[in-house]
Amino acid sequence: MPVSVDIPREKWTGKVREVTLGATKEQGGTRSHTVTIGGEAALPFLHHEGALPHRPALAIEVRDRKPEDWSPLLSKVWGEAMGDPGEWARAAETAGADVIVLTLSATMADGKPITPTHARAVVRKVLNATGLPLMVIGPGQADLDNEVLVPVAEEAKGERIVLGTCEDKNYRTIVATAMANDHLVQSKTPMDVNLSKQLVILIHDMGLPLERVVLDPTTGALGYGIEYGYSVMERLRLAALQGDAMTQQPIMVTPGEECWKVKESKVGEGVPDAWGDWERRALNWEATTAASLIFAGADLVVLRHPETLRQLRAIVDNLATPQAA
Secondary structure, three states: OOOOOOOOOOOOOOOOOEEEEOOOHHHOOOOOOOEEEEOOOOOOOOOOOOOOOOOOEEEEEEEOOOOOOOOHHHHHHHHHHHHOHHHHHHHHHHOOOOEEEEEOOOEOOOOOEOOHHHHHHHHHHHHHHOOOOEEEEOOOOHHHHHHHHHHHHHHOOOOOOEEEEEOOOOHHHHHHHHHHHOOEEEEEOOOOHHHHHHHHHHHHHOOOOHHHEEEEOOOOOOOOOHHHHHHHHHHHHHHHHOOOHHHOOOEEEOHHHHHOOOHHHHOOOOOOHHHOOHHHHHHHHHHHHHHHHHHHOOOEEEEOOHHHHHHHHHHHHHHOOHHHO
8 A cells, every 4th residue: 555654844944035137128237038046945956845936047157258278178169159258158148058157367368467448348248249147257356356347337237247256355346336336246255154154244234235145155176175165055055044144145156167177177188098088077077066066055057068058957957846856
């Protein structure tokens, strides 16, 4: 005879905030649609425990110029599009991305330092090339980030883009320009729950609504610290569901950046034969890392290879329905 089993259900008192990226024409922007992340009232894909209103969004990273240090496998798949950020963004949309993440370089193609004028032009080109919501990441140097992200925010006023990176050294300038131009911010800290929470508090104390903050707790690639990053994400999500207001931001992660800089993905020659086929290995490295982070609670996943995006889309589609729970 069939045996009836009661599935244990955890009762949570809190939930993750919803954050909407992009603005349509009716909302003052030019995006073809918006993307909302967050809103979970349960742990990932446990549909029987609470509402999971939005699937994890999958983004593709593009650069303002063709990067010299990326794997040849990425150059092969994106081809000539990598030479033009607008074409690259359009190719990423065609590949199925939900969001475009544009990373600005410290120098331009001629080797000269990036200028505010160049940053404006690149962002405008990408906005004109695709209707997807946009995130713009600075070169990664606090002073330079401030110099270029302020004009970028002005150029994209009304588009509700995400500005990054807000860190403890430069969050004030980026938050101020986000408030002035109706944008969102990426709050990024090293792998530490308390540091993640502290920076969100500092950003919110400046007056930016928490519905405009995306949390980046930092992660590592498979074999390069993913275990610790995974545990930090789990602790942040558990705190959020238990009612800690300053940990209830949707989480973004960048497995593309982390995975494609490790030797296992980047190098195809001079490695042990036991490592197997280079392309298959590299794709599995990014896909496995990204899938693990989705299971830990990631709401926005930034990738670099379109085939990885396709694989992750299939995983998310399968898990994001109650029937698959």
